[in-house]
Amino acid sequence: xxxxxxxxxxxxxxxxxxxxxxxxxxxxxxxxxxxxxxxxxxxxxxxxxxxxxxxxxxxxxxxxxxxxxxxxxxxxxxxxxxxxxxxxxxxxxxxxxxxxxxxxxxxxxxxxxxxxxxxxxxxxxxxxxxxxxxxxxxxxxxxxxxxxxxxxxxxxxxxxxxxxxxxxxxxxxxxxxxxxxxxxxxxxxxxxxxxxxxxxxxxxxxxxxxxxxxxxxxxxxxxxxxxxxxxxxxxxxxxxxxxxxxxxxxxxxxxxxxxxxxxxxxxxxxx
Amino acid sequence: xxxxxxxxxxxxxxxxxxxxxxxxxxxxxxxxxxxxxxxxxxxxxxxxxxxxxxxxxxxxxxxxxxxxxxxxxxxxxxxxxxxxxxxxxxxxxxxxxxxxxxxxxxxxxxxxxxxxxxxxxxxxxxxxxxxxxxxxxxxxxxxxxxxxxxxxxxxxxxxxxxxxxxxxxxxxxxxxxxxxxxxxxxxxxxxxxxxxxxxxxxxxxxxxxxxxxxxxxxxxxxxxxxxxxxxxxxxxxxxxxxxxxxxxxxxxxxxxxxxxxxxxxxxxxxxxxxxxxxxxxxxxxxxxxxxxxxxxxxxxxxxxxxxxxxxxxxxxxxxxxxxxxxxxxxxxxx
Amino acid sequence: xxxxxxxxxxxxxxxxxxxxxxxxxxxxxxxxxxxxxxxxxxxxxxxxxxxxxxxxxxxxxxxxxxxxxxxxxxxxxxxxxxxxxxxxxxxxxxxxxxxxxxxxxxxxxxxxxxxxxxxxxxxxxxxxxxxxxxxxxxxxxxxxxxxxxxxxxxxxxxxxxxxxxxxxxxxxxxxxxxxxxxxxxxxxxxxxxxxxxxxxxxxxxxxxxxxxxxxxxxxxxxxxxxxxxxxxxxxxxxxxxxxxxxxxxxxxxxxxxxxxxxxxxxxxxxxx
Numbered sequence: 001x002x003x004x005x006x007x008x009x010x011x012x013x014x015x016x017x018x019x020x021x022x023x024x025x026x027x028x029x030x031x032x033x034x035x036x037x038x039x040x041x042x043x044x045x046x047x048x049x050x051x052x053x054x055x056x057x058x059x060x061x062x063x064x065x066x067x068x069x070x071x072x073x074x075x076x077x078x079x080x081x082x083x084x085x086x087x088x089x090x091x092x093x094x095x096x097x098x099x100x101x102x103x104x105x106x107x108x109x110x111x112x113x114x115x116x117x118x119x120x121x122x123x124x125x126x127x128x129x130x131x132x133x134x135x136x137x138x139x140x141x142x143x144x145x146x147x148x149x150x151x152x153x154x155x156x157x158x159x160x161x162x163x164x165x166x167x168x169x170x171x172x173x174x175x176x177x178x179x180x181x182x183x184x185x186x187x188x189x190x191x192x193x194x195x196x197x198x199x200x201x202x203x204x205x206x207x208x209x210x211x212x213x214x215x216x217x218x219x220x221x222x223x224x225x226x227x228x229x230x231x232x233x234x235x236x237x238x239x240x241x242x243x244x245x246x247x248x249x250x251x252x253x254x255x256x257x258x259x260x261x262x263x264x265x266x267x268x269x270x271x
Numbered sequence: 272x273x274x275x276x277x278x279x280x281x282x283x284x285x286x287x288x289x290x291x292x293x294x295x296x297x298x299x300x301x302x303x304x305x306x307x308x309x310x311x312x313x314x315x316x317x318x319x320x321x322x323x324x325x326x327x328x329x330x331x332x333x334x335x336x337x338x339x340x341x342x343x344x345x346x347x348x349x350x351x352x353x354x355x356x357x358x359x360x361x362x363x364x365x366x367x368x369x370x371x372x373x374x375x376x377x378x379x380x381x382x383x384x385x386x387x388x389x390x391x392x393x394x395x396x397x398x399x400x401x402x403x404x405x406x407x408x409x410x411x412x413x414x415x416x417x418x419x420x421x422x423x424x425x426x427x428x429x430x431x432x433x434x435x436x437x438x439x440x441x442x443x444x445x446x447x448x449x450x451x452x453x454x455x456x457x458x459x460x461x462x463x464x465x466x467x468x469x470x471x472x473x474x475x476x477x478x479x480x481x482x483x484x485x486x487x488x489x490x491x492x493x494x495x496x497x498x499x500x501x502x503x504x505x506x507x508x509x510x511x512x513x514x515x516x517x518x519x520x521x522x523x524x525x526x527x528x529x530x531x532x533x534x535x536x537x538x539x540x541x542x543x544x545x546x547x548x549x550x551x552x553x554x555x556x557x558x559x560x561x562x563x564x565x566x567x568x569x570x571x572x573x574x575x576x577x578x579x580x581x582x583x584x585x586x587x588x589x590x591x592x593x594x595x596x597x598x599x600x601x602x603x604x605x
Numbered sequence: 606x607x608x609x610x611x612x613x614x615x616x617x618x619x620x621x622x623x624x625x626x627x628x629x630x631x632x633x634x635x636x637x638x639x640x641x642x643x644x645x646x647x648x649x650x651x652x653x654x655x656x657x658x659x660x661x662x663x664x665x666x667x668x669x670x671x672x673x674x675x676x677x678x679x680x681x682x683x684x685x686x687x688x689x690x691x692x693x694x695x696x697x698x699x700x701x702x703x704x705x706x707x708x709x710x711x712x713x714x715x716x717x718x719x720x721x722x723x724x725x726x727x728x729x730x731x732x733x734x735x736x737x738x739x740x741x742x743x744x745x746x747x748x749x750x751x752x753x754x755x756x757x758x759x760x761x762x763x764x765x766x767x768x769x770x771x772x773x774x775x776x777x778x779x780x781x782x783x784x785x786x787x788x789x790x791x792x793x794x795x796x797x798x799x800x801x802x803x804x805x806x807x808x809x810x811x812x813x814x815x816x817x818x819x820x821x822x823x824x825x826x827x828x829x830x831x832x833x834x835x836x837x838x839x840x841x842x843x844x845x846x847x848x849x850x851x852x853x854x855x856x857x858x859x860x861x862x863x864x865x866x867x868x869x870x871x872x873x874x875x876x877x
Contacts, residue, residue, distance in 0.1 A: 104301060104304065104305060104308075105308070107301070107302075107305055108305055108308060108309060108312075109538075111305070111309060111538060111580045111583040111584050111587070112309065112312075112538065112580065113538035113539060113541050113542040114542065115541070115542040115545050115546070116541075116576050116579060116580065119560055119561075119564050119572060119576060120312075120313060120316040120317065120572065120576060121316065122564050123316075123317065123563075123564050123567055123569065123572045124316045124317060124319075196431065200433055201542075203433050203435075203436075204433065204435060204542060204543075204546045207435055207546060207549070208545070208546060208549060208561055209561070209565070210561075210564070223435075223436060223439070227439060227550070230439060230442070230443050230447070231443070231447050234443050237436075237439050237440070237443070238440065240436075241432075241433065241436035241437075241439070241440065244433050244436060245428075245431050245432050245433070245436075248430075248431035248432075248433070249427065249428065249431035252427060252430060252431050253427065256427075500701060501696065501698050501701040501702045502701065502702055502703055502704040502705070504658065504696065504702075505696060505702045505703065505704075505764065505767070506704070506715070507658055507688070508656055508658065508688055508689060508693065508694040508696075508768075509688070509689040509693075509715055509716050509719060509767055509768075510685050510686070510687075510688045510689030510690060510716065510719040510720055511685070511715070511719065512681070512682070512685045513681070515685075520704060523706065524704065524705075524706050527706070597706065598705070598706055599705070599706060599751040599753065600705050600706075600751070600753045
């Protein structure tokens with residue numbers, strides 16, 4: 001679409017790198033727990049020791065937020081993987097046979113936003129990372145089923161599939177050998193864009209206290225705990241929010257860039 | 272897939288579908304089935320808890336008497352199927368049970384809370400469509416120009432902002448620093464329309480901005496897609512000017528998928544409303560749900576979730592009907 | 606007779622690539638000129654440049670005169686006044702050339718709304734007359750039908766009604782009947798030729814179907830790679846083709862090799 005199909009790709013990569021590289025580094029060095037509370041050093045100013053200062057509990061803000069980002073992205077990645085795998089399998093089944101029931105269940109997602117699923121799960125079982133992952137994955141499932149089904153059908157109408165059938169190949173073989181490799185690029189694009197949505201969902205659920213519970217910090221809960229300090233220390237609220245935005249923007253642009261690259265590859269194949 | 276070729280002529284099926292109008296009945300019936308499935312899911316989540324729901328609600332140090340009383344109130348001594356039947360029967364008759372925490376009918380609680388939730392969600396929807404559609408049209412009409420690129424950049428940015436964080440930053444700017452609008456709370460409609468609307472302005476804007484970005488982006492691609500269709504060339508050959516074709520021919524057609532999107536985005540808007548109500552301490556349904564979840568007020572959670580799901584489904588059916596009415600081909604797109 | 610359309614030294618480039626090169630021809634009222642040639646020879650570009658609807662990255666030079674009006678220097682608002690009124694165009698794609706969301710009566714009525722001051726009621730009456738003239742009324746199609754309810758041939762009749770509404774002096778038909786079966790094709794061509802006789806309308810017919818060209822055209826213009834290789838009265842071009850390319854085209858059409866449908870038979874049915 002644009003003259004530089006990879007510009008969005010590069011920009012998305014850079015945005016994600018800005019957050020994810022230091023976040024991973026800190027998680028490797030410090031683990032995924034919150035930095036220690038240090039009441040002697042509350043609201044410490046920006047310094048070499050604390051590049052963004054410390055929060056009302058004397059925790060290093062940068063470490064806290066980056067660890068939170070690491071945990072949030074982990075939750076998002078697991079949810080999207082889950083939704084992609086289950087959604088792809090169900091989508092392929094729905095493509096192979098007229099499966100009203102699968103598409104009907106996919107429609108269920110139209111009415112069940114993650115916050116309602118999480119509300120039910122938290123009421124029933126209490127807050128847990130598993131429940132949050134389930135809620136985000138269930139919300140992402142319908143789109144995944146729909147897209148897989150549509151893409152698989154466009155492959156299934158090709159002549160070589162008919163040839164393969166005439167050669168006596170079963171549906172599982174055709175799906176695995178012909179359909180899946182062909183729709184894999186599309187699924188990658190979809191998964192990347194879903195990550196952006198999953199990060200937003202995680203932030204919202206955690207903010208409401210419906211996400212993964214303490215002690216592991218995450219971005220939504222960081223925002224919730226800093227919110228009351230917005231008047232005196234607006235940066236406390238700005239930093240976790242900006243981190244969420246960078247991550248979402250990064251995954252969105254990466255997804256768009258991949259989509260453009262995919263379209264360009266398609267156009268080259270069929271002039 | 273294994274049916275003979277002649278049974279599967281797409282044009283013919285579509286044509287017959289239009290004529291018999293079967294779809295007009297099929298969609299609501301499917302949605303009704305979905306609603307039943309949804310109610311089963313909700314019921315299962317609330318009633319198949321490991322352990323005793325009454326014990327969960329009352330906590331560990333509950334006396335046996337209060338447990339028995341709550342058992343009776345929740346109808347726990349009945350079998351699961353008859354509990355489900357009781358619940359659905361009551362729900363259909365407008366009886367949403369009794370809140371355990373507040374000890375008032377759930378329907379009254381929800382009724383009070385809807386006073387801020389419903390206007391908020393409507394306002395947000397109007398704002399997002401009212402800005403997203405013109406912006407997307409503007410970008411598509413000036414496709415490839417600096418204006419288009421600039422708009423798309425801003426849209427991409429706003430699409431990525433978490434609405435509740437945007438809400439906090441807007442409170443900081445417009446309420447705490449500039450003192451233009453209240454930062455939290457809701458005076459109710461009894462005080463007059465102006466204070467209530469003022470209280471809902473920031474939440475609605477915060478909710479609407481990311482939605483408007485999504486709408487604008489979708490509107491742009493829908494309009495560009497429509498403008499590349501053959502019937503646009505036909506209209507030009509008929510004597511339509513470039514602007515005339517955009518406004519009179521392309522825009523109405525391009526709006527149809529945008530309405531579909533608005534229907535799909537509805538649950539997302541519901542999520543946003545629940546979170547934003549929490550940011551602004553608005554006494555809405557979202558706040559009620561969160562309180563109920565935290566207090567394990569099972570009757571409130573169960574009935575409120577069911578009510579929201581039902582409302583979303585009904586709106587979805589209405590939206591589908593509207594789209595189908597506008598597009599006589601009956602959903603042949605995508 | 607004074608020519609209605611006079612094209613002189615028309616050339617079109619797209620991004621420095623020549624599409625049409627130095628085309629000149631004339632067309633008299635009531636006559637049918639067929640433009641033929643293989644795909645990619647520039648036939649459709651010629652049609653679009655006559656309508657002033659070339660894509661923005663195309664540049665045209667040369668002169669196009671219609672009824673003593675120079676079209677190549679016309680401003681866009683002036684183009685909108687004559688498009689659909691003095692010159693009209695019908696397109697090939699019967700499935701997509703009509704707006705799917707509007708009733709056919711409204712789409713035909715648009716031509717009147719754009720170019721006349723007729724009242725709503727008069728437009729309705731005129732539309733019904735047109736539907737009658739193109740033979741849709743007797744097929745039971747009224748102005749309240751939607752395009753998807755019609756067959757391919759019926760849609761082409763609707764397109765024709767839209768084009769003929771303001772009685773244009775020139776009709777440009779780009780592969781108009783290609784997608785139709787032989788009987789429908791003949792019926793629609795009969796409508797067009799009758800209009801030529803009764804109203805003196807000239808037709809520029811773009812077609813690669815040499816049988817159709819031979820049956821209906823008064824003059825033929827054979828194109829190859831954007832240039833005209835041969836033009837003249839149909840009888841003489843078909844009877845004694847001078848250019849080797851024309852001879853090859855004719856030979857191919859006589860042996861029928863170019864007419865075999867290459868679409869594969871459906872082995873595996875597509876989900877809708």
